Amino acid sequence: MNGYVGTPTSRVDGRAKVTGAAKYAGEFAADGLLHGFIVDATVPRGRIARLDTSDALKVRGVVDVLTHTHRVALADKDEAWKDEVAPEKGSPFRPLYDDRVKFNGQPIALVIAEDWETAKFAATRVRVEYEQEAFATDLETERGTSAKVDQPHKPRGDAAAALAGAAVRHEADYVLPTEHHNPMELYATTAVWDGSGSLTVYDKTQGVQNVHKYLCGVFDMKPEDIRVVSPYVGGAFGSGLRPQHQVVLATLAALALKRSVRVVLTRQQMYGLGYRPMTIERVALGAKSDGTLDAVTHEAIAVTSRYEDFSRNDTGWAQQLYKSPNSRLSHKLVHLDVPTPCDMRAPGAATGVCALECAMDELGRRTQARSDRAAPEVLLGSRPERRPALHQQAAARMLRPWRGSLRLGPPQSRAACDARWQGPGRLGHGDRGVGGAADAGRRAHRADRQRPRRGILRRVRYRHRHLHHHGAGRGRRPRAADREYRREACRFNPAPSARRGRLLDGRFERTCGLGSGRGHSPGARASGQGDT
Template identity: 70%
Template structure:
C-alpha cells in the first residue's frame, strides 16, 4: 500500500461540503427553535439611559427582548471565573453586561422571536436613549498616548550609534490600516436546550473546548452540562480563536426562554467583532557600502481598545531573517474607543514583515544592489536574539528556486524600465517568516476487527484540511487505506485539543495520532506473540510495522499476521488507545518556517490601475503532509496578500467612530479578476530536530511577505514608493 503522507490527496470532507451535507453553526435543526436578532449601539462611547422595547414586544411572534436589565445572571467580573480563553490575559467582550457603551456597533439588546424575519424586523423597533461621552477612534490623532508593552526582543549593541555612523541609511514609516477577517460563513450559534439546564451549542469557533470553558465560566454551568460542537467552519482566520459574542447572546436567550435559540450575525455586525489592528511601523536600517547590516531599529505603534489590551509582535522579525550586530525593537499601543483587535492570519508577521521587507527593498535601491543579493548578504543561519541555530532553515533554497521559477535574472534593475504595451511592468520580491509552533493535543484511535479505524480529537477544521491530514497520518500509521479511516473533530467531548491557530495543528495532532498508533501496534504485537507458532515471536515493538492490514516485521515482510486474526485471537472487537503529542522542549534550536515571494505587477501608465499578474511563492516548512491542501493554503495566503497590498482597508468616520464600509461591496477584497498566475513551490526541508515527523505547518506563512513583494514591484514598475496600504491609484497619482 502506497503511503498517503506527502501526496496530493483530495479532501476527505470535500464531497460533504460541495453537496451541502456539511452543516455549519447556523444550520443545525433543533426542536422548538427560537431566533435572536441583535440590536447594536449607534454611539461610540457613553451609557444607555433607557431602552424602550414595547413596540418590538407588541409584534406577534416576539417572545422577549433581552437587555442588561433583564438578562439571565452572568459572572460579575473577570475574577469570578477562570479566564484562560483570551490572549494577553484579556477577557472576551461580554454582551448585555451593563449599561456602558464601549464601541460603536456594540450589542445592546437581543430580540427573541418565533422566526428570524420577525426577530430582525422587531429589532428595528427597539428605541434607545443614550448619554454620550467623548471618544477617540483615530490612531494617528492619539499617538501621544502610546505606551510601551513588553519589548519583542532584547536590544543588541548600540543601534542608534551604529545607524548614525552607517554608510547607507534608510529610515521610513509604513502604515497598515485596520483589516477585517470577513470569512464566508457569518458568525452564528445554535444553542439546543436539552432540558434540565443541559445545553448543546453549535458555534462558529476555532476551539470548541475554549468556548465550553468560557460559557461554563460566564454562566456558572457545569462542564458536563455544556457540549460545544463545530464540525465545519466556513473560514475564521483568527477571529474564532476567542469566543465571540454571538455564543453568549444565544446562550442568554436559551437560558431565559428555556428553549433552543439561534443567533446569526449580519455581515455589517461582523464589523463589530475583532479585526487586525491598524499599525504604524517605523523602520530604520543602516548598512555598510557592501550591503551588510550595521543596525536595525524598529518601532511599531498599534491600536487597541480601552477595555482590553491586545498586542502582537510586529517589530522583531528581522531577528529570524538577517544578521546585524546592533538592533533595537519596541512595540507600543494606543488605547481607543473600539472593539478589541485580535489575531488575524500571521498576526504581527503579516504587518511587521511588510514594513521590514519594503525597507529592505528601499535599502537595496539606496545601495544600488539587487534586492535578492542584499538579502543573501544579510542572511543569518542563527536567530539573532538567542544566537541559536535553526532546527532547519532552507530560505536560501527558497530564494534560489523561487528566483529560477520566476525568471528573476531577467529583471531590469531601473524603475520604469520594463513595459508590456501601455502597461509598466514591475518585479518585486520579499522574504517571509513565521514561527514553527507545536502544542499539546490528544487523539483517540478506535480500531475495529473489520479493519476500520475511527480517529477523534476536539481539534477544529477551519477549512485548512485537518480532516484530511488526520486521516492520512492515521492511515499510514495503522497500515490502512484512506477510505477505511473515519475522522471526528470539533466536539468538546472528544480528546483535548487547543484552538486551531498559529499553524500548530498539523504537527501537534499528527504526533498525538502517531503516539496512539504506537500503542495500538504494541498491544497488537503482545497479542500476536501469544498466537501458536506466531511468526512475530521474539520481535520488539520497534521491529514491527502496521502495513496492508497486517502486523509485519520491518526487515522481513514474510513474517506477518493479519490484524483481523490478531484481534480474533485476542477476542477483541475493538481496540482503543488515546495519547497526547508529548513534545520534548528543545532549547537548543530556533524554530521557524520561511518563504521567498516573487511578484510581477502591470500598471496602466495613464490610469494607474495595478494588476498582479504573476506570483511565485517558494516555501520551506518542513515535511508537507498533503501537498494539495498545503498548496491551497499558500495560494489562499497569496490572494489575501494581494488584498492586503491593493484592496483591504476599513474606513472609519472618526466623527462617529463607525466603520463606514461594513460590507463586502465597499470593503474591497480580491475577486477572480484580480487573481492570475500563482505558483507554489515547496522546498525540501528535512528536520529531525523539531519533531519526529519533521512537520512545521503552513497555514500562516502563505501571506507573510506577499504585500511587501507587491509593493516593491509597484515601485519597480512606477518609480513611486507608496508606504501606506492599500496601494491605490490615487496614491500613485500623488
C-alpha cells in the first residue's frame, strides 16, 4: 500500500486557482485587443431575409460587424467541419456560413469593438428580418416521428411473448428532461494575432488537439500557423469535447481584421451549446411468480438536431446488469429544430440506467405484493454470474441481501438502516416514495491491455481494477483504492509531434502547441480537459 491513502495532497494547480494566478481562455491579454459580441437568432427555423448592420457600425468604438455576407472564406465541405468527436451522420453546424437559421440562439452576426460593453450595446442595433418556417421543438409532441438508430445489441428470445405471459409485469415511461452543462467558466476564446499571419488561440476546451485540427480544416491553415492553448478549464463536464462556435468566430475576426480578438459568451448564450438531450425511456419488465426476471424491453427516444444524429447507449445496460432469457432493446431519435446535443458525464448511462433501476425497484414492489421476496432480493436474484452481453466472468458483487435491503456502508450505517427498514414503498414524503433498491455498473478501460500511443509513453505499467473512477486516468493520479500505480519508465519521440507530453510526478501532462511543437502551458491536461 502506498502512502497516498489518508494523506492530504494538494492539487498541482490548486494554489494558482484559489489565488487568481490561473489564467483562463478569456483572460489573456494582447496588444490592441478587440472584443466581439454575438448576435443570436430569435427564431427556431427559417432564413435571414434582411440583416442591417448600418446602425451598429455608427456606434463609436465599433470596428466591424461580421455576417454570412461579410467575412473571410470558410470551408465548404463537411469533412473540414467535422471534429474528432462529431457524430458520424449529419452535417456539422457552420457559424456565419449562410442565411439559414437552424435553431433559436444561433449566432448570425459578430459585432467587434474596442471594448466588450460597446460591442454588446452595438449588437442591439443590428436589425434582422426573418422568413420563418414551421418548426418543432417538443419531443413528446414529435415522438411519433422517431427513427431507429443502429445498435450492436441483439435481441434474445421472444420478449413480447414472455411479457404477455409474465406473472408480474411492470411497464412505464420515464421522461428525463434536457440537462445543460453551463459550467462556472463561460465559454471564451482569445485569438492573438502575431503580426506575421500566425495565431495563438487560447480556448476553453477539453481537447486542444481537436480544436487545432478543426480550425486548420475550417480556415484552410497550415498546422504550424496556428497554436491552441488551454492551460486551465473552469468546468466543462463534456461540453468542451467538441469545438464550440465562439472559437470559430474569434479566429474568423482575427483573420479578417489582422488583430487580436476575444469572444466571451454570456450565461444565457451558454444554453445554445451542447446539452444532455431530453429522453423518453420506455421500460417493460416481466417476472415469474418467484421474482425471477424473465423479460426486459427498453426503448429510448432521444432528441437530436435536424443536421446531426447524436446518440449514446441508453439501453445496453440492461444486458450488462441483469440476466434475462428474453430481451429487446432499441434506441430512436427525434429530429428537432434545436442545437445538437453532446456528451455529458456518464453519457447514455445517466438516463438509461436511471430509468432501468426505477423500473426494477417498482417491479420488486409488485413482486413483493405477490410473494415473500422483497424488492432488493428480486434485484439480487437477477444479477448474472457472468455478463450475458460479453460472456465474461462478472466482477465481485457488492450487493448482499440483508433483511430485504442492501448491506452497504460501515457497520454503524447498516445498523441504523436495519432499524429503519420497513420494506419498499413504506417510507415517503407527502405523496412521494423515498428510497429504493438500485444496482449500478461502470465502464472500465484496462490500460495494460491498450497499445500506447506512439511517441508518448513507451513503458508504463498499471495494475488496477478500474481506471476511470472519480476522474482518475484523465490527467490526474487515480485514487489508491482503485488501483496500484507504478511507473517503470517512459520514452518520448524527440521529433515535433501533434501529440507530445511528459510524465511528471505520476500524472501525464500534454503540451498545447500543435504541429510545430511549440507547446507550453503545463497542467493543461490535468486542469480540466479530462473533466467529462
